[in-house]
Amino acid sequence: MDSWPASFHSKGKEKTPVPNYPVLDNGILASATLVDKNGRFYWSLISNKKAKDAVRAGNPVTVFPATRPAPLKIPKMSIQHRAEQGANFLRTYVPDVEVAADLIREELTEDTKYLHRFEDFDPYVGNQLEAIVRNDSFSAFLAFPMGELSRDLNISPVVISETGRALFKPFAQEVRTFDTPILQISCTKYKGDQKPGSSSYMSVRTFGSTSLLAVEIPELDSKAAIRTTDLGSVISSDTGGKPAVDVKISSSLETTLVNTRGAVYKCDTAAGFKMRLASPEVASASSDDFWRLELAESSDTCLLLSKNTLTGLDHRTKDSSLNVYTAISNEALTSVEPHQADQMLRLCSTTQVIWMDRRNTLRPLLAFKHGRAFDRSLEANTIAMGNEYLTILSSRKNGLLTVYDIARSEGSMAHVQTSPYCLTTSSDGYLQTGHSFFQHPLLPPGSPVTFFRLSELGSIRAFELSTSDPKEVLFSWSEVVHRLDSQALQLREEFSVLGSQELTTVNMKPAYERQDVLSAELFDMSDGILAGIFREDHQKIEKDDEEAAESFYDLVEKASSYWQDMNEPVDYTITSYDILFRSGEEPNHSKRADFLSETVIDSTRGYRALLQGRVSSDVLKRGAPWAYDLTDTFCKFDPDFAPEFRTLTENLRRFDLRLDDKRSPQSVRRESEAAEQVALDLTLAGHVYSPRPFLANKDAGGELESMTKTLSLEDEPPAFSFGYVRPIAEQPHDNVDPGEEKASEEMLSLGVRLLLKDWNVGQDPRDFVYKDRSDSADYEQPPVRRQRTSAEQPQGPPASVTHQPPLVVAASTSNHQFDVGRRFLSQENKSQHRPFMFSGSQPVEMGVDVGFSGVSQDAMASTQILPGAYGGRPAVKKKVVKKRVGGF
Structure with missing residues (x-):
């Protein structure tokens, strides 16, 4: 058998299609089949797990600094709010133009729909990081965009260091600048017949057009710079009036493009840059603009991927499209990769990763559910680790990598070598616009693979993937690159004119001054620094304290007997501050936010009264039904908090300002009083009381x-x-008073109550250990009723005893109720100790009291035939009357 068994039957009434290939998931049974081996059959499992070294990821390092500011985050607000902001902007900066509010609202609505369409996934953005590898020198190159507008093309070398490892030496200068931002970079694949000094080719797709470039790579010892030659460009009019969303260039200088309608175009650069339509538009194309291309071994064949289907195209004949795979419901295809070495095709979707045989795509080999959230940026790539090929699943939204080890030996089926596992690496928190699994062709097999990742800020982070101990990626920066890194720290988001802030200068000196105090001591204008911002008049504060002295003493006296003289009921717990606040003349109505009110408690007299113990918790809790101290809890939250009042005040002194000659005595006094007030508030909040225990x-x-x-x-x-x-x-019950509990x-x-039985009030939940009583040694099993032995069994035939029918007793007129449940329980207990006697066909229990009041007969099973759908005897079929058969 060349494939694993799978079910072809649909499930449910709607006949939902079932995959005809094995779909693996964590925790489910795998497929199995019989395999002929030396004339005998053996069971072979699809999960042929072996003891292998897992791939590990090294520490990520930044090998190229950021060159772009962080993207502007558009705040989420309603259309009406944005329309009002737009109208205010136009009136401010373009006062001569009168624009109707309805027109602004319509434009913003269309803009919001467009942004929401590409908020989660932008189909126009391709891979912006590509590797150019060669076999004729000890260097390779990375091509990526840079600059604030992402329209500068940078090509930097990757050389072999003296230690035999890859060394990245980035350049700070761009090779070429385009008119619009770069969306995708595609390079020719590695080819072994290149000569030193020959050119490599790449295609760069931007917002405006797609340019084809010839890259002249110098030799290793040459100091010549890298140069690019423009071979031509493709605009939207060359692709049917629709923009291109993907482009691939082959080693034979043929460029293949696909537009937003699924039409495939080919451009032969060697034959004079001629454009031709290779495949027409897809008639059943959806409104989604996602289309991707992958070239096969021959330049005449390719794979066309859309959101729902994977199609194979052969440009040598007409109408030669082959439907390779169709997505199931709630699934969207994201990427496809045809690998040349193992002849296997990796297809990735939002729910699973599928492996296919390129030579027979009618039925996939197997699939694995990755279990990730709905993400249309998922991509499956293949890397070589020695003689084995691993599939790496990555995403642009996060740094999580999933490793799949699916292998197929010659003449056998595909097997799962190891269970999938994940590699977690730190990310900079921004979206990724490109990545590349780079392995230098001159390094020996089994060398570490370097994973380069390009973020939307323009920075590149890299780390090694290896089965042994991975190391940090080597890189070397010049002075210009170091200068570029220092400039990246100064990059800020550009808010444009609409989001800019106006600079307004306001003289705040009148606000600092008091109308009743015109003293120069309140301000210290030395060195241009205002030292007395919003400084209070201390003389007025002292005068108010003297006037409130008598009321403060009355408050302290009433607070000591608060619980005895309490007139207003309290339905919640209160603090010491609440007791002092309610003991005064104000307020007329108590509130839950009394701690925000300014009273005579927050004064120097209140601090002294607490220091002397006249308003301590020992005084206020007299007569309280319940009191509790929270100071130990405060100490656990804040180490600087102290239960003792003086120690708490001293701990707050570490927040004092530095003493110097410029500080006035009023400032130092105000600082000391502020520390005392904070200590007073914390102490009064450290004890709570309840009006009921x-x-x-x-x-x-x-x-x-x-x-x-x-x-x-x-x-x-x-x-x-x-x-x-x-x-x-x-x-409440009918016979219970509603007021009673x-x-x-x-x-x-x-x-x-069973759950609360083993719980002790006050026990730490972390110390609780559940004990199963059935597993303990001292657990007593329920008593088992002893069975009769053969010697105790009666030897003779069962005695036949005649009983008279039970007497029919009239029901009593008294309100005596018969407890059926209790009677049944008593009968059950009796039946455990009384022997059974048989009379006729029914067993009769000896000594059963049948003369109870209100019931005429014992309860017994009924054998009466009742009508209904599930009752009664089966009806007798009517005799079939033979029909008379006659003829002419």
């Missing part, structure tokens, strides 16, 4: 109840009583 757990109570629980065979958890927070029943057995179900 917490209820203690009720005792079991009563000898009779204790004896009953002891003799009870049921292991029912005890009752629980509520503490400070007591629930209220939603619907329910018992804990009624408020808490049996399951809740």
Whole structure:
């Protein structure tokens, strides 16, 4: 068998199509089949896991500095709000032009729809980082955009260092500048017949056009600069009036492009730059502009990828398109890669990674669900680690890499060598616009692979992938590159004119001055620095304190007997500050935000009263039903907090300003008073009180109840009583007063009480260990009823005893209710100890009391035939009458 077995049957009434290939996922059983080996059949599993060294990632380093500022983040606001801002902008900067508000709103609505369309994924952005490798020298090159507008092309070499490792030596100068930002860079693949000094070719797709360039790479010892020659350009009119979204260039100088409608065009540069339509537009193309191209071994064939389908094209004949794969529901295709070495095709979607045989694409070999969130920027690439090929799944939105090891030996099926695993590396937090798995062709097989990643800021980060100990990527910067790195720290977001801020100078001196105090001591204008900003008049503060002295003393006296003289009920816990605040004359109505009000407590007299112990917690908690100290909790949150009032004040001194000759005495005094007020507020907030106490757990109570629980065979958890927070029943019973509280057995179900049985109030949850009583040694199993031995069994035939029918007793007129559940329980207990006697066909229990009040007969199984859909005897079929058969 050359393929793994899979189910072809659809599921459900809607007949949802089922994949005809094995789809693997973590935690499910794999496929298996019988394989002929030396004339005998053996079971072969698709997961043929082996002990192998996993790939590890090294520490990422920045090998090229950022050259662009961070992208501008558009704030999320309504269309109406943005229209108002746009109208204000036009009136400010273009006052002569009158634009209607409706027109602005319509334009902003269209702009919002366009931005929302490409918010999560932009189909026009391709890979902007490509590697140019050669076999005739000890160097290779990386091509990437740079500059604030991302329209400068940089080509920097990667050489072999003296230690035999790859060394990246970036240039700070661009090779070529385009008119519009660069969207994609595509280079010719490695070819072994290149000669020294020959040219490599690349295509650069920008917003305006697609340019074809010949790159003249000098020899290693040559000091000549890299030069590019323009071979031609392709604009939207050459591609059917639609912009190109992907471009590929082959080693035979044929460039293949695809536009937003799925039409494929080919350009032969060697034959005079002639454009021809290789494949027409797709008739069933959706409104999505996502299209990707991948070249095959021959330049006449290629793969065309859209959001929903993967199609194989052969340009030598007409109508030769082959549907390779169609996406299932809720799935979007993201990338495809045909690998030449193992003849396997990697297809990636938003739900799975699929492996196909390039020679037979009718049925995929297998697939693996990657389990990532919906991400249309996922891409699967193949790297070589020695003699094996690994598939790396990457994304532009994050730095997570997933490694898949799928291999297929000659003449056998594809197997999963190891379970997929992830490589996590630190990211700069920005989107990635390009990446490249670079492995120098002159390095020996099994050398580390360098992963270069280009961010939207223009910086390049790199790290090594290796099965052994990975090292940091080597790079060398010149003085110009170091200068470019220092300039990157000064790059800022450009808000344009609409987001700019105006500079307005306002004289704040009148606000600092007081109308009633015109003293020059309030200001210190030496060295142009205003030292007394919003300085209070200390004389007025002292005068107000003297006037409020009598009311303060009355407040302290009333606070000591607050709980005895409390008239207004309080439904919540309060602090020491709340008690002092309510003991005064104000306010008339208490509020929950009283701590924001300014009272006579926040003064020097309040600090002294607390220092002398007249308003301490020992005085305020007299008569309080419940009090609690929170200072230990504050100390855990803040090490500078101290339970002792004087120590807390001293700890706040470390926030004082530095003393010098320029500071006035009023400033030092104000600073000391501010520290005292902070210590006063923290101390008064460190104790809480409640107008009602917490209820203690009720005792079991009563000898009779204790004896009953002891003799009870049921292991029912005890009752629980509520503490400070007591629930209220939603619907009281009919026979219970609505004002009365329910018992804990009624408020808490049996399951809740079982969970709370092993819990002790005050126990640390982290120290709780669950113990299963059935596993413990002292657990008593329920008693097992002893079975009769053969000697105890009666030897003779069962005795036949005749019983008279039960007496029919008239129901009593009294309100005596029969407890059916209790009677059944009693009968069950009796049946465990009484022998059974048989009378006729039904077993009769000896000694059963049938003369109870209100019931005429014992409960027994009914054998009456009842009508209905599931009752009654099967109806007898009617006799079939033979039809008379006649003829003419």
